[in-house]
Amino acid sequence: MSRYRWLPLLLLCGSIVSPGWAGDTQELSEVDTFLAKNCLECHQGSEPEGGLDLTHFSLTELSGETREVWIEVHDKVDAGEMPPDGELPRRRSESFRQTISAAIVTAEGEDLARQRG
Numbered sequence: 001m002s003r004y005r006w007l008p009l010l011l012l013c014g015s016i017v018s019p020g021w022a023g024d025t026q027e028l029s030e031v032d033t034f035l036a037k038n039c040l041e042c043h044q045g046s047e048p049e050g051g052l053d054l055t056h057f058s059l060t061e062l063s064g065e066t067r068e069v070w071i072e073v074h075d076k077v078d079a080g081e082m083p084p085d086g087e088l089p090r091r092r093s094e095s096f097r098q099t100i101s102a103a104i105v106t107a108e109g110e111d112l113a114r115q116r117g
Contacts, residue, residue, distance in 0.1 A: 027099045031059055034096040038083045039073075059100065062107035074100045 035054055042049040054073070057066045076082040077093050 027095075028059065030095055031099050034093070038088060038093075042083075059103050062103055067104060067107055070100055070104060074104070 039054055043052050043054045045053065048054075052069070054069075057069050059070060062070060073082070074097055077088075078097055080086060080088075080090070
């Protein structure tokens with residue numbers, strides 16, 4: 001399954017994503033809260049699970065490795081693989097996944113615009 005499987009749908013719905021997405025304070029706060037409750041117990045510090053310390057990646061700076069990390073985080077949460085205990089209902093991760101999706105789609109669109117530019 002492609003890790004970009006959701007990208008075409010979001011691009012078609014591009015009108016819901018404002019250009020230059022930087023996330024509003026509430027969205028970013030919700031992402032931080034979700035990470036704190038569901039991810040950071042394992043994914044921070046000197047020996048994070050899978051070598052992934054999520055405190056090193058900003059959702060507002062989505063280039064290169066950072067974008068790849070957030071795509072993987074989105075896809076693992078979306079597939080129910082993370083958090084690993086499997087007790088997180090999809091509805092509780094919906095806002096988190098939507099915020100990450102919007103940020104990634106906007107960054108991809110900006111890259112395409114620069115390439116065509």
